[in-house]
Amino acid sequence: MSLRVRFAPSPTGYLHIGAARSALFNWLYAQKTGGKFLLRIEDTDLQRSTEESTVSIIEGLKWLGLDFEEEMVFQSANAAKHRAAANKLVTEGKAYRDFTPKRERDDATVKQGVADRARAHAMEGVDARSNPYRDVSKDESDQRAAAGEPFAVRLKIPREGKTRFEDIVYGVQDRDYSEIEDLVLLRSDGHPLYNLSVVIDDIDMGITHVIRGQDHLTNTHKQILLYGALGAEVPRFAHLPLILAPNKGKLSKRKHGEVVSLTTYRDRGFIPAAFRNFLALLGWAPPDGKEILSVDELVEQFSLEAIHRSPAVFNFQENDPRHWTDEKALWMNAEYVRNMPVEELLPMVKAELRANKLWREEYDDNDRAWFVKTLDLIRQRYHTLKDFSEQGRAYFSDDFDFDEAAVNKNLRKDPRLRELLPALADRLEELETFTAETAEAALRKLAEESEVKAGLLINGSRTMLTGQAVGPSMFEVFDILGQKRSVERSRSGVPWF
RNA sequence: GGCGCAUUGGUGUAGUUGGUUAACACGCUGCCCUCUCAAGGCAGAGAUCACGGGUUCGAGCCCCGUAUGCGCUACCA
Known part of the structure; x- marks a missing residue:
């Protein structure tokens, strides 16, 4: 019989990242060997199992791109x-x-x-x-x-x-x-218990390799006894090292909250491929040491033998928004945001913008070229999809906020800007062809004539036109925003008040 | 308490059958680039390889012990 593995979560809450990793490893192994990856919902604990949880598990797997085969099995249905x-x-x-x-x-x-x-x-x-x-x-x-x-x-x-x-x-x-x-x-009420249920279901489903968390390592002995009593063949086992909290304690939903939930990563703008890549590196490393790996590379390089035995610490700092999750995960996501093909990024940004009422249908047809160009420009310094609707808001809407610190630093600091920026607006308005180059020339000329450093106008414009102190090269921004909006915003004077 | 598993810089990991200055990535520091911030480039700090013994000419790699952590030890999963 061909190789068959399964992911068997209990639906008692959202999908834990440790469970998600187990699912990933099972899936990778199935892909690698041409076997089948199955899903079984272990809902024998009727008290704690919920339908929402089942739905969230399935969504989580789908988000990570881990498709299961055949019908999913509900353990409770097999109680008899x-x-x-x-x-x-x-x-x-x-x-x-x-x-x-x-x-x-x-x-x-x-x-x-x-x-x-x-x-x-x-x-x-x-x-x-x-x-x-x-x-x-x-x-x-x-x-x-x-x-x-x-x-x-x-x-x-x-x-x-x-x-x-x-x-x-x-x-x-x-x-x-x-x-x-x-x-x-x-149980005395006739309810079958976990060890019995797993074994029977695994036999029924023809599971050949059981890949699961190390917390089941010692249970395995009991289960082997059961396989024997049932006269069934014992599958192969591979236990995965646990994922621990920064204090090396158990990483639990109760104690650590949303940071352990897979949906959190989806909701906070992670790219599925990036998170999957990060997860794969917890307890396993590819032979060649390369860390940014596509699914295909993951499948190709994966092996159960290369999984190591010591638990991995998931490094994050509670109460620190900047380090709410593992830094490496954040870095990896930024890496994907920056380098993945735009066509693949586009639908994700579209969903993000749409959720924030920033999406316009023209971006899909007439303005598609502009949209792609904009994404390409701004994604260079973004970390998550959220950034496109937050930091990137000014590119998609005229209704954006001004960062106080930026206004103080780049505008209020030098009163001359109250006159210079409208003057810049005039110069920009006069341009017959409006490009990054012509905008730059106009700005530098104005700076020279006014005897101020170009940087003053550049930084001032950045805050005036985008509300922020940081961003892409300002001349590219002029180009992206276009003549009309550049002129209007330079002239507006909104942040002064 | 018993049993099991683990222990390489802050974190994730490499370290082939024991052999010169313990490698890579994230993070951190400085410099370069520069209109800002990133990215990128360069340089650097940070590990007596948990501790103590032993085997050996030589141990992160082998053996024993200790400590710590985690797991299991349920009519939970």
């Missing part, structure tokens, strides 16, 4: 099958009914509770095979079940032995059975 499988294991004697009353756990303190219980068991010398219901006779078990007594179903793990598998990333992994409790397959 999972239950049946567990019951079959009971009949075969590979699992047993546990009539121990369920002990409720407070969700907030589970981690601690689990650790405490484990510690207590270790101290009291309780072994993992001590469950009294392990060896209850089948008749008695059947009777109690028939009498309506509630029970959970647990897998019967042998007393002696160990599981072993070779992880493609982490190497050979051993675990003694004594370290694994008889795992619960079915």
Whole structure:
């Protein structure tokens, strides 16, 4: 059978960048090997799963360009099958009914509770095979079940032995059975549990390679036991190093908020290809060390063997808007904004402008040449798509804001500009052919005659015409804005008031 | 507590079977370019390769221990 991988997120919130990376690596591996990339929504936790989340996951994958094949699978739809499988294991004697009353756990303190219980068991010398219901006779078990007594179903793990598998990333992994409790397959309310569901679904979907986060590394042993009990072939595993927060702690949705959400990057103007490129470099590096890689190059160079084992720190500074996410991601995005083919950038800028009511249909036909030229000029110093509607607003609308600092620095500082700028407007208006060159000549001539430095007029114009202190070469800006707008804005005097 | 995994400049990563001054990218500093800001070019700061032992003529690479971090240890996923 050909190679099949899957991405199996649980729909309990937006798509986490760590999950997105798992999806990417699965997808890359499928492309690389000619295999299939499948999607399964693990919504067995009905309480926490939401439809919005499922939608956002699908949108996120689409945004990153990670198309999945075949029908997506909803794990909850297979619950009956999972239950049946567990019951079959009971009949075969590979699992047993546990009539121990369920002990409720407070969700907030589970981690601690689990650790405490484990510690207590270790101290009291309780072994993992001590469950009294392990060896209850089948008749008695059947009777109690028939009498309506509630029970959970647990897998019967042998007393002696160990599981072993070779992880493609982490190497050979051993675990003694004594370290694994008889795992619960079915809750007392009949609800199938995670480890059972993944294994059965992976078998059903014919998954040959399981590529997922390192947090599942030790779970894998339990799952291997399950594959054995179910008589199925064990797939290959590749676990991915985790992505950590700057303090090297867990990067969580709860603690770190939107910076871990993939949609944030879309909403803040990232280019999908750029973010995908950045994500690929977390825990993996191409053999030739080149970092800006197209999808095709990514696919071509990718290999599971080159993934390394230490966790990656996602470097950002909370409470600092300038460093709201990893600097390298920001740099990479700017790199894409600057260098990608304009035709590919254009639709993205169009969407951005449209969302801000700055888009005009002429940009698509009559003014297309102007639009492309403008993009090419201004994108050189932009970092995200947002910049086109914010910093770039003055190129697409006469209704733009003046930056206070810029006005102070480039206009108010020298009162002569109150006269010089309108004078410049006159000169520009007189030009018969209006280009960057003629505008420059006119400006320099005026500067010379007025005995001021050209820079004074140039910087003053920049703020007067674009509201900003920074931007492209001013003569190019005159050209882009055109004679009419250049003249009007130079003359307006708006920022003086 | 037990088990597992990890540990190369601030961050992401390279470092072939152990062999001269530990490489690249982001970020940072300075200079050049220049009408500003970027970009670009040049130069530079920053790592006793977590720590301690050991093996070896020689270790970031091998072995042991320690520390720290993370993960798992649930009738969560």
